Amino acid sequence: MIIEILKGNDAKILRHDEKVILALVPNDKLRTTAELLFKAGCYYATGVGVDERLLGVGFSMYHIFNCESEKRYVILKAVASNLKIPSITPVISGANWAEREAMDMIGILFDEHPEPLRLILPDDWPEGIYPLRKEFHYNERPPKVEFKPPKREKKPGIMEVPVGPYHPTLHEPEVFELHVKGEEIVGAVYRGFHVHRGMEKLAEERMTINQIPFLAERICGICGYTHNCAYAQAVEDAAKIEVPERALYIRTILLELERLHSHLLWFGVAFHLLGFDSGFMHTWRIREAFMDLAELLTGNRKTYGMNLIGGVRRDIDEEKKKKVLEIFEKTKKETKEVLDNAVGMKELISRMKGIGILPKKEGREIGVVGPVARASGIDTDVRRDHPYAAYGDLDFKVPVYKEGDVLARFLVRYEETFESFWIIEQALDQLPPGDILNEDYELPEYAVGIGATEAPRGEDVHFVITEGGNKVYRWRPRAPTYNNLPAVPIMLMGEKLADAPIIIASIDPCFSCTDHMVIVDGEKVCRCSLDDYLGRL
Amino acid sequence: MFEKSLWVFHLNSGSCNGCDIEILNIFAPKQDVERFGIKLVGSPRHADAIAFTGPVTRECLPKVIEAFKAVPEPKIVLAIGSCACGGGIWYDTYAVIGGVKELYKILKEEYGIEPPTTIYIPGCPPKPEAIIYAVAMARGLVKQKQKREIYIEELDEKTERDIVEILFGEAKETRHFVPNITVKTDGGEDE
Structure with a gap:
């Protein structure tokens, strides 16, 4: 069905296999094709601008769609003529920030883009310098230009409450500006990209393919390994590299171990925000066992450094296997005890029930992923829909709740935690013998690859174009918080100010993941366009 | 240095969360540094020390300087993680200033502020034990291990x-x- 849509719009199919369809779409048909894909049930994952002048193409834009019904990713490629590409934001609002990022970083202009403002680069960055163009070197530091913040007009009766950049409930430098009328929140402005570190350019210019996994791991200190895996999968997809089965199982074990520590971390933070500090202490005490396990299996508590292209670096032997199961027996019981106690507390439940509701329809339009989507009745999970690593062979449930409130998001994570225990136990039991690393491969020139994993926070997509030799021509990671953040203003609307921290935390936001890339714009989330925003109130 | 309770303000200048989580970790039951009288505070004006993480991104720089100036003298800085110590893997990219030393240079040149006593804790992320050692050093409980x-x-x-x-x-x-x-x-x- 997808292929008919593409052929009906004069698209030239460049790659067609069971994982990816890549099609070159003529510029005048781009918007209709994107709209038809969206209506056919594919949701917008991300967009990538690429400087392909060295390949004799010019500037191009890749729009990536996740087609769950066909278990495939569909990539629409459009080539800029005279720097211009029609914008698809008018038909798919999710593409807003992806296109603005391409404007910032590459200098592509999008026709009829509703909000063509600067998004990623710092305010004092000079106009006309585009970091991801090939003539720009990663270590150039252009001089500062003067920046005047936009004028703010105060609306009568509305108070602005800044949360950030340094705030006790945020551990990362981000700014939320909440607009309140009495106790009720009537608006929110998000201003991000404080953690833009220039990673993509660094990877292209300074690093080799087998160094980038270590860089990818440093995207995020909580869910780094899933980025690492997604990158490795993207290169393996582009170069058609066979990964030994044992390596796939080891990856699965570590991915689930990361999910366990991440979910327990989230429970702790959520308890802390709800005023249940002994819950925080208990979950973090249990979590310490998983950090020790990670150290046992990989050599480090965080940033495991386990993946290379084609496999993993360390094996799991019988002794470690035994130790893992031993620790699991204890921690599973403790986790169950603490979380069941929490679920049984009326005070805690009443602070989460019916708070921060995200309806299914809005969630689907924005394209939320992970536990946020599953708590709003959207049945999506990359592990099941696009099986990777060893998930195809393992048995697990995908919990789905339809209430869409903070409690539902809590319960989704609660069930997932125990699924993770179960997945690791199965994977350890079925761990096949054999090699753990396949180094017998050659990197093709300019091949496109996609790698997707289910991070603790949702779908994580990496896009890679190889350069041949041992270099990457373009690499772009997209973290799950990118898709989930625009849902926050919808959840915040009409809630009490005191509930704002737990609502923001309920999507398990990870700004460092999101910040060297892009965040999809919700209707009411905007950066540097406060005036527009206030006009819409 | 500080012989009594040390109140710490956590200043994230664009870190990946790895070090930040380890900082939170030392307040959890296993390490529990509150027994040394150490406490995380929400406002820089209440703090004696800054737990500094991240390589100082260009966007963060003005805000980091504001928060830095808000911490009263005398103060000490705990530069936690490789990024804070020297900029880490991105020490020379276009979006990063490059660690606490570069920040001190800017502070001295543009604001005339002398760099405070700084304890460097390299690692990616450093182990909680290393952070505790540094905090104990700041309290004068242990000696510096590294020799020049x-x-x-x-x-x-x-x-x-x-x-x-x-x-x-x-x-x-x-x-x-x-x-x-x-x-x-x-x-x-x-x-």
Whole structure:
């Protein structure tokens, strides 16, 4: 069905296999094709601008769609003529920030883009310098230009409450500006990209393919390994590299171990925000066992450094296997005890029930992923829909709740935690013998690859174009918080100010993941366009 | 240094969360640094020390300077993680200033602020034990482990000797978090 849509719009199919369809779409048909894909049930994952002048193409834009019904990713490629590409934001609002990022970083202009403002680069960055163009070197530091913040007009009766950049409930430098009328929140402005570190350019210019996994791991200190895996999968997809089965199982074990520590971390933070500090202490005490396990299996508590292209670096032997199961027996019981106690507390439940509701329809339009989507009745999970690593062979449930409130998001994570225990136990039991690393491969020139994993926070997509030799021509990671953040203003609307921290935390936001890339714009989330925003109130 | 309770303000200048989580971790039951009288505070004006993480991104720089100035003197800085110590893997990219030393340079040149006492805790992320050691050092409970001396074997050839000196010259430049390295050739068995 997808292929008919593409052929009906004069698209030239460049790659067609069971994982990816890549099609070159003529510029005048781009918007209709994107709209038809969206209506056919594919949701917008991300967009990538690429400087392909060295390949004799010019500037191009890749729009990536996740087609769950066909278990495939569909990539629409459009080539800029005279720097211009029609914008698809008018038909798919999710593409807003992806296109603005391409404007910032590459200098592509999008026709009829509703909000063509600067998004990623710092305010004092000079106009006309585009970091991801090939003539720009990663270590150039252009001089500062003067920046005047936009004028703010105060609306009568509305108070602005800044949360950030340094705030006790945020551990990362981000700014939320909440607009309140009495106790009720009537608006929110998000201003991000404080953690833009220039990673993509660094990877292209300074690093080799087998160094980038270590860089990818440093995207995020909580869910780094899933980025690492997604990158490795993207290169393996582009170069058609066979990964030994044992390596796939080891990856699965570590991915689930990361999910366990991440979910327990989230429970702790959520308890802390709800005023249940002994819950925080208990979950973090249990979590310490998983950090020790990670150290046992990989050599480090965080940033495991386990993946290379084609496999993993360390094996799991019988002794470690035994130790893992031993620790699991204890921690599973403790986790169950603490979380069941929490679920049984009326005070805690009443602070989460019916708070921060995200309806299914809005969630689907924005394209939320992970536990946020599953708590709003959207049945999506990359592990099941696009099986990777060893998930195809393992048995697990995908919990789905339809209430869409903070409690539902809590319960989704609660069930997932125990699924993770179960997945690791199965994977350890079925761990096949054999090699753990396949180094017998050659990197093709300019091949496109996609790698997707289910991070603790949702779908994580990496896009890679190889350069041949041992270099990457373009690499772009997209973290799950990118898709989930625009849902926050919808959840915040009409809630009490005191509930704002737990609502923001309920999507398990990870700004460092999101910040060297892009965040999809919700209707009411905007950066540097406060005036527009206030006009819409 | 600080003999009594140390109140710490956590200043994230664009870190990946790895170090930040380890900072939270030392307040959890296993390490529990509150027994040393250490506490995380929400406002820089209440703090004695800054737990500094991240490589200082260009976007964060003005905000970091504001928060830095808000912490009253005398203060100490705990530079936690490789990024804070020297900029980490992105020390020279277009979006990053490059660690706490570069920040001090800017503070001195543009605002005339002298750099405070700084304890460097490298690692990606550093283990909680390392952070606790640094905090204990700030409290004066333990001594610094790192020495500013490097021992090399005695060499006969003069040219080789020159090469070694060039290498150490470079090391002094790049490893700026260990100032005043001295080179000794007596085998390093002094203690």
